[in-house]
Amino acid sequence: MEISPKDRFVTVYGRKPVLEALDDARLEVDKVLLAEGARGPAAKEILDAASRRGVRVQRATAQRVKVLAGNGRHDQGVLADVVAPRMLPLAHALEHRPARILLLDGITTPANVGMILRTATAAGMDGIVVPRRGVASIDPLVVKASAGVAFRAPVLKCATAGEAAAELTAAGYPVYALDAGARETIFSADLPERAVYVLGSETDGISDDVRPHVTGWLSIPMAAGVESLNVASAAAVLCFEVVRRHG
Known part of the structure; x- marks a missing residue:
């Protein structure tokens, strides 16, 4: 039986939760999705953290990030899919x-x-x-x-x-x-x-x-x-x- 990506990952959104996931060596982060318009120190911090872990970063429209995060107010233009091994x-x-x-x-x-x-x-x-x-x-x-x-x-x-x-x-x-x-x-x-x-x-x-x-x-x-x-x-x-x- 094929398993949907939605049933393999816990999606976290917002700058701090994404950084916490990237900084936790016990967690496997599949990918980070960053809004196309995200720039500046906050975006750089996420890009650097992803680079250190070897996690791929994909750019998407801000609207796409909101839809995938399922939260229109608190995603801050970034989300991460964290592998949930027992899900x-x-x-x-x-x-x-x-x-x-x-x-x-x-x-x-x-x-x-x-x-x-x-x-x-x-x-x-x-x-x-x-x-x-x-x-x-x-x-x-x-x-x-x-x-x-x-x-x-x-x-x-x-x-x-x-x-x-x-x-x-x-x-x-x-x-x-x-x-x-x-x-x-x-x-x-x-x-x-x-x-x-x-x-x-x-x-x-x-x-x-x-x-x-x-x-x-x-x-x-x-x-x-x-x-x-x-x-x-x-x-x-x-x-x-x-x-x-x-x-």
Whole structure:
């Protein structure tokens, strides 16, 4: 199966994030795209940093850079494609039957997505489904919140959370969703070794497209009248419990 460039790279934009990527010897930068009108000390700094790393620099119109960055205000006329070695299309990853998968559904705050990527990777989850639509894209804000872990997280790409849930169900995975009102908890439920766990948005919860595919609902027990946890905190509790059970 051929992998699209969009499913191989994390694209960072803006002078500082691009320079940070070029200065990090642990990262493989595929290319830098610089607006044709970019001149002066800032452009020279980027060109020099790319030259030191042997990274090719392509010129493009400012509009082209904006389109590829997906951000019309903060790209500053430059972006870089950083190789994400563990990023794969969901369909491709399923050929290898990953066991523990996290599915993000409607989480639009970059800080939450970044922290979830860091936590899930640290816990040892086998895949984190980050849909292209409906979830904050992996941009410099997400990378910063993940403390750089987003570059090496086991990210699985797909179009929407609903499509991912359908694809995973068809592949034989039970789908469990977190909900504060669920009677069964993540500590008491009998969870199989191979399963999908869905985290919904804090405002709307699990989306209508994902709900029909949910096998079971799970909660995190709360004490002292606390209603719920921030979604990134809930992800941490969930991921480490799942990995603790199945090693």
